[in-house]
Amino acid sequence: MPVSSVSDFEHFAEKVKKQISTKVRRVEVETSDYLLAKENEAEHKINSWTKHAHFEWDQERYAQEQRSHNSIEEEVNRKWSEFKKERKSALRSALKIRLYQIFPTLAECFISQISQKYQTGTLTMPEAYMSFVTKEGFLxxxxxKEQIIFTSGNLYIEYSVERIIEELTDEIDSRMHFKEDTWQV
Structure with missing residues (x-):
């Protein structure tokens, strides 16, 4: 068997060291590449999850804002409707009181108009207004009741505070203009 020299052994050891060193560097590079890839993947997943969570949060926040906005709008509309209803009711009540106060004058005018327009007919009214009829031909x-009813053939006319209010209801509603905090007629 041939005898090996120390230099052959050292040369062999050096060769093995280089092979091991190359293999270690290759494993280190592969490990570093693997680690970098895993870090990038994890960062991508974190970013993706964060974006998704942010999107969901934005959607939920928007939905909550819409629900809140709708709720507030409904409440405002409800309160505004109540306010308008109260104002209309107050106006009708005030008008009714005023009409009752001036009804004798209105009754006199109504009777005068009926007397001018018709020659005959029947008038049903309180005794206090009978003196306003100055023309012959009327029963x-x-x-x-505080009302005047005129009938002549098929014609029937009722004149009372309730009837005046009833006739004016649409007119009152159409003439009431609500702007901001004030209402006007």
Missing amino acids: LHMCE
Whole structure:
């Protein structure tokens, strides 16, 4: 068997060291590349999850804002409707009181108009208004209610505060203009 020299052994050891060193560097590069790839993958997943979570949060926030906005709008509309209803009711009540106060004058005007327009007919009214009929040809009937009813053939006309209010309801509603915090008629 041939005898090996120390230099052959050292040369062999050096060769093995280089092979091991190359293999270690290759494993280190592969490990570094693998680690970098895993870090990039994890960062991508974190970014993707964060974007998704942010998107979901934005969607939920928007939905909550819409629900809140709708709720507030409904409440404002409800309150505004109540306010308008109260104002209309207050106006009708005030008008009704005022009409009752001036009804004798209105009754006199109504009777005068009927007397000018018609030659005959029947008037049903309180006794206090009978003196307003100055023309012959009208039958007079007394009633207790604060109203005047004129009939002539198929014609029937009722004149009372309730009837005036009823006739004016659409007019009142159409003439009430609500702007900001004030209302006007």
